[in-house]
Amino acid sequence: MRGTLIAASLLLPLVATAAAATPCAEQIATIERRLESPGAAAVTGSTPSAAGSPKALAAPPAGRPSDPATVPQAGRIAEARGLIATAREQDRAGNAQGCNGTMTRAKELIGALP
Numbered sequence: 001m002r003g004t005l006i007a008a009s010l011l012l013p014l015v016a017t018a019a020a021a022t023p024c025a026e027q028i029a030t031i032e033r034r035l036e037s038p039g040a041a042a043v044t045g046s047t048p049s050a051a052g053s054p055k056a057l058a059a060p061p062a063g064r065p066s067d068p069a070t071v072p073q074a075g076r077i078a079e080a081r082g083l084i085a086t087a088r089e090q091d092r093a094g095n096a097q098g099c100n101g102t103m104t105r106a107k108e109l110i111g112a113l114p
Helices: 002-020 023-034 038-044 074-092 096-110
Strands: none
């Protein structure tokens, strides 16, 4: 009996960590990595972090996106960062639907990052 209680107490932090990784939290982390890429830095004029997305291009591609509405702009990216903070709060509060909706708006604002 005592061994079972010890094993259960050791596994509890692992279960809590797994439960904390919500789909919206994963989406937030993915978008934040995109915003740290060299392409995002080229749009915003900032320095990319070393932790950028592993799928990001090393340099922006030549040309423009085929859809002008998806051209990334520094101001819109800044606004999206604010929405990401809001989504994080919604996720912590357990509002999955609100978090997903906020993240959809943030992605629309970000556009097609190079």
